[in-house]
Amino acid sequence: xxxxxxxxxxxxxxxxxxxxxxxxxxxxxxxxxxxxxxxxxxxxxxxxxxxxxxxxxxxxxxxxxxxxxxxxxxxxxxxxxxxxxxxxxxxxxxxxxxxxxxxxxxxxxxxxxxxxxxxxxxxxxxxxxxxxxxxxxxxxxxxxxxxxxxxxxxxxxxxxxxxxxxxxxxxxxxxxxxxxxxxxxxxxxxxxxxxxxxxxxxxxxxxxxxxxxxxxxxxxxxxxxxxxxxxxxxxxxxxxxxxxxxxxxxxxxxxxxxxxxxxxxxxxxxxxxx
Amino acid sequence: xxxxxxxxxxxxxxxxxxxxxxxxxxxxxxxxxxxxxxxxxxxxxxxxxxxxxxxxxxxxxxxxxxxxxxxxxxxxxxxxxxxxxxxxxxxxxxxxxxxxxxxxxxxxxxxxxxxxxxxxxxxxxxxxxxxxxxxxxxxxxxxxxxxxxxxxxxxxxxxxxxxxxxxxxxxxxxxxxxxxxxxxxxxxxxxxxxxxxxxxxxxxxxxxxxxxxxxxxxxxxxxxxxxxxxxxxxxxxxxxxxxxxxxxxxxxxxxxxxxxxxxxxxxxxxx
Ligand SMILES: Nc1ncnc2c1ncn2[C@@H]1O[C@H](COP(=O)(O)OP(=O)(O)O)[C@@H](O)[C@H]1O
Ligand SMILES: [Mg+2]
Numbered sequence: 259x260x261x262x263x264x265x266x267x268x269x270x271x272x273x274x275x276x277x278x279x280x281x282x283x284x285x286x287x288x289x290x291x292x293x294x295x296x297x298x299x300x301x302x303x304x305x306x307x308x309x310x311x312x313x314x315x316x317x318x319x320x321x322x323x324x325x326x327x328x329x330x331x332x333x334x335x336x337x338x339x340x341x342x343x344x345x346x347x348x349x350x351x352x353x354x355x356x357x358x359x360x361x362x363x364x365x366x367x368x369x370x371x372x373x374x375x376x377x378x379x380x381x382x383x384x385x386x387x388x389x390x391x392x393x394x395x396x397x398x399x400x401x402x403x404x405x406x407x408x409x410x411x412x413x414x415x416x417x418x419x420x421x422x423x424x425x426x427x428x429x430x431x432x433x434x435x436x437x438x439x440x441x442x443x444x445x446x447x448x449x450x451x452x453x454x455x456x457x458x459x460x461x462x463x464x465x466x467x468x469x470x471x472x473x474x475x476x477x478x479x480x481x482x483x484x485x486x487x488x489x490x491x492x493x494x495x496x497x498x499x500x501x502x503x504x505x506x507x508x509x510x511x512x513x514x515x516x517x518x519x520x521x522x523x524x525x526x527x528x529x530x531x532x
Numbered sequence: 533x534x535x536x537x538x539x540x541x542x543x544x545x546x547x548x549x550x551x552x553x554x555x556x557x558x559x560x561x562x563x564x565x566x567x568x569x570x571x572x573x574x575x576x577x578x579x580x581x582x583x584x585x586x587x588x589x590x591x592x593x594x595x596x597x598x599x600x601x602x603x604x605x606x607x608x609x610x611x612x613x614x615x616x617x618x619x620x621x622x623x624x625x626x627x628x629x630x631x632x633x634x635x636x637x638x639x640x641x642x643x644x645x646x647x648x649x650x651x652x653x654x655x656x657x658x659x660x661x662x663x664x665x666x667x668x669x670x671x672x673x674x675x676x677x678x679x680x681x682x683x684x685x686x687x688x689x690x691x692x693x694x695x696x697x698x699x700x701x702x703x704x705x706x707x708x709x710x711x712x713x714x715x716x717x718x719x720x721x722x723x724x725x726x727x728x729x730x731x732x733x734x735x736x737x738x739x740x741x742x743x744x745x746x747x748x749x750x751x752x753x754x755x756x757x758x759x760x761x762x763x764x765x766x767x768x769x770x771x772x773x774x775x776x777x778x779x780x781x782x783x784x785x786x787x788x789x790x791x792x793x794x795x796x797x798x799x800x801x802x803x
Contacts, residue, residue: 309699329701337695344692345568349747353692356749360689361701363682366749392747408696 260323262448268317279472292459293452295469301452334414346394357408379407399430552764560760562718563735577629581607587639608716612709656727676717737786744793
């Protein structure tokens with residue numbers, strides 16, 4: 259069986275700086291992979307390379323057996339949001355519809371099949387009610403659902419979701435993860451889901467891809483989220499604590515400490531909500 | 533009614549209606565995407581660059597419209613080639629547009645004979661349009677609209693969600709260059725009617741108003757063209773009736789429509 263994604267000796271640089279240094283890994287069709295790692299570890303860079311938008315400095319990136327190249331219809335993509343979406347006055351449905359074969363030349367007219375596909379994508383993420391509201395009137399979580407609907411257009415076999423939990427409160431985070439997991443179980447799509455925090459993904463993911471210090475570790479939570487592996491990826495002594503089924507990454511590095519605080523903050527939310 | 537017949541009997545009025553009609557439709561449709569992409573300042577800059585081109589052309593005895601087109605097209609393609617961020621970089625654009633305006637002043641200084649021409653370049657002179665100009669405006673508008681229709685789909689995608697569009701194979705830089713070339717055409721046309729200083733009134737006012745009145749792409753887009761057309765023609769009628777400048781009336785109507793739409797929107801949001 260061909261892997262969904264196969265990296266062979268991949269070195270990836272951005273703006274002259276090596277971000278990933280000699281990565282070998284294979285992700286199988288139908289897997290839900292949580293992509294983790296500190297800020298700047300290369301989660302976004304890796305996804306853009308899988309999309310063919312960044313060429314590796316060395317090695318090969320294959321997607322379903324073919325070399326990564328832009329315009330691959332098999333991939334759905336939810337980019338990491340920087341700032342707001344364009345066109346605040348436009349209604350949600352038209353925003354999603356713009357991605358429907360949006361790369362073709364001509365007028366942005368949808369035939370009946372395309373219009374149905376847009377409706378189905380909106381329904382799949384529970385965003386029918388958002389379809390007629392202008393983007394400016396939507397909350398962060400509602401916008402993420404529109405972006406997810408766009409990513410689902412064209413029935414992709416691989417979903418690259420780049421930090422879709424950012425700026426969502428813990429309850430919305432859980433809802434979004436559960437939604438992606440449901441969609442994945444129904445369609446068998448392969449999912450790469452990057453996040454700052456492992457805990458919201460724990461119930462959904464099959465394996466973890468942890469990036470750090472130019473390296474990557476791929477495996478189950480028990481294999482990867484361990485003191486030795488994370489210490490190597492963070493380049494500093496890291497401890498892993500488990501409390502009530504949640505995982506906490508603690509250590510001397512500034513990043514790891516910030517991570518630890520984030521986790522604590524989440525727990526306070528939970529305690530207050532419970 | 534008799535006054536309407538009297539007004540339409542003048543060939544300069546017929547020309548003015550034809551010219552402003554052609555330009556308004558083009559400006560409204562192109563301006564819609566300009567507003568959608570938050571690039572209206574780039575359109576403003578192109579009009580100033582066009583001013584230098586028009587005055588430079590007058591200086592060497594070439595038709596001002598040709599000079600304006602050459603400069604706006606060059607400027608538009610260059611801005612697109614330098615990348616999305618540059619077209620939205622206010623300071624760099626501001627420096628270039630004042631430089632262009634300064635150059636235009638210098639060209640005018642050497643071309644001393646014509647203060648009237650300077651005024652018509654800056655503030656428009658729709659009542660002075662002749663049949664030859666109308667043919668040129670029509671030809672340019674057809675080219676501009678055909679090009680816009682050809683790239684509208686990837687342009688909309690790239691405007692709303694550039695990262696995803698790029699991943700799906702849209703060539704962002706190519707689309708940006710083509711679009712700014714189309715904007716350059718529309719700017720050169722709009723300058724013929726309302727002058728370089730007031731192209732905003734046709735290219736930004738009506739599309740921005742339309743986007744406040746409807747959240748649907750396929751309603752707001754034609755509405756932008758319709759509003760531009762209505763404002764241009766009503767401006768002509770009011771100018772004929774009052775003998776005040778046409779450009780004043782078009783800007784007044786454009787501003788009033790925008791203000792009313794904004795008020796209505798605020799009322800809707802509050803209520
Ligand atoms: N446009 C860019 N210019 C320069 N450096 C960049 C750019 N984008 C990313 N980088 C660098 O590449 C590294 C990886 O970034 P990124 O893939 O965004 O990490 P992550 O998504 O894991 O936070 C970071 O160290 C960042 O500084
Ligand atoms: Mg990132």
